[in-house]
Amino acid sequence: RLFSGCNRLLTSRIISHYDSINQCKKEPPEYFNFASDVLDEWSQLEKVNGGRPANPAFWWVNEEGEEVKWSFEELGFLSRKAANVLSEICGLQKGDRVIAVLPRVPEWWLLNIACMRTGIVFIPGVSQLTAKDILYRLQASKAKCIITTEALAPAVESVSPDCQFLKSKLIVAKGRREGWLNLKELF
Numbered sequence: 001r002l003f004s005g006c007n008r009l010l011t012s013r014i015i016s017h018y019d020s021i022n023q024c025k026k027e028p029p030e031y032f033n034f035a036s037d038v039l040d041e042w043s044q045l046e047k048v049n050g051g052r053p054a055n056p057a058f059w060w061v062n063e064e065g066e067e068v069k070w071s072f073e074e075l076g077f078l079s080r081k082a083a084n085v086l087s088e089i090c091g092l093q094k095g096d097r098v099i100a101v102l103p104r105v106p107e108w109w110l111l112n113i114a115c116m117r118t119g120i121v122f123i124p125g126v127s128q129l130t131a132k133d134i135l136y137r138l139q140a141s142k143a144k145c146i147i148t149t150e151a152l153a154p155a156v157e158s159v160s161p162d163c164q165f166l167k168s169k170l171i172v173a174k175g176r177r178e179g180w181l182n183l184k185e186l187f
Contacts, residue, residue, distance in 0.1 A: 033116060035076070043073045043076045056070055056071060058070040060105075075113070079113035082107075082111055082183075089186060090144070092118070092120050095119060095120075096120050097120070097123055097145075098115060098143060098145040098147065099123045099138065099146045101152055102124075102147060102172060103149070112124075123141055127149070127152065131156075138159065144165055144166065147169075147172065150171060150173040150175070153169075170183045
């Protein structure tokens with residue numbers, strides 16, 4: 001389906017590229033990475049075609065009506081920043097695991113794409129997890145990092161002494177919390 005207002009040339013170039021792979025006219029890449037092979041490709045095509053199409057790459061609206069809209073270029077830039085936070089500040093490497101216990105806020109998607117970029121394993125969790133659930137997931141996955149909200153931080157703190165692999169704790173909140181890195185401040 002073509003998005004209304006989206007440049008047909010932009011859409012047709014992406015579709016024809018992937019159609020040629022599906023029809024075995026082109027070799028598929030040895031290693032596929034959604035962030036670089038799709039997101040960054042669309043970002044480059046936005047630039048070539050003279051700017052942003054009418055539809056954003058990411059559009060989020062909460063219950064209060066607050067909106068976040070990002071172009072492909074903005075989404076790529078912000079996901080690279082998130083990847084830098086995970087790899088440089090948290091010290092995570094390809095194959096390491098990160099648990100994100102977040103509602104579906106914009107940071108959830110940025111972190112998901114950042115993990116794709118870096119090869120870090122993204123393990124999503126729902127906001128209804130209890131301390132016991134979080135402990136089990138941290139121990140079973142051997143996650144080196146957990147990302148959550150202010151509401152779930154006390155549950156993580158109560159079990160973190162029992163998680164030998166956990167090295168970094170990131171919080172998505174407006175304020176600071178002792179012993180946690182604040183993702184919004186790191187941006």
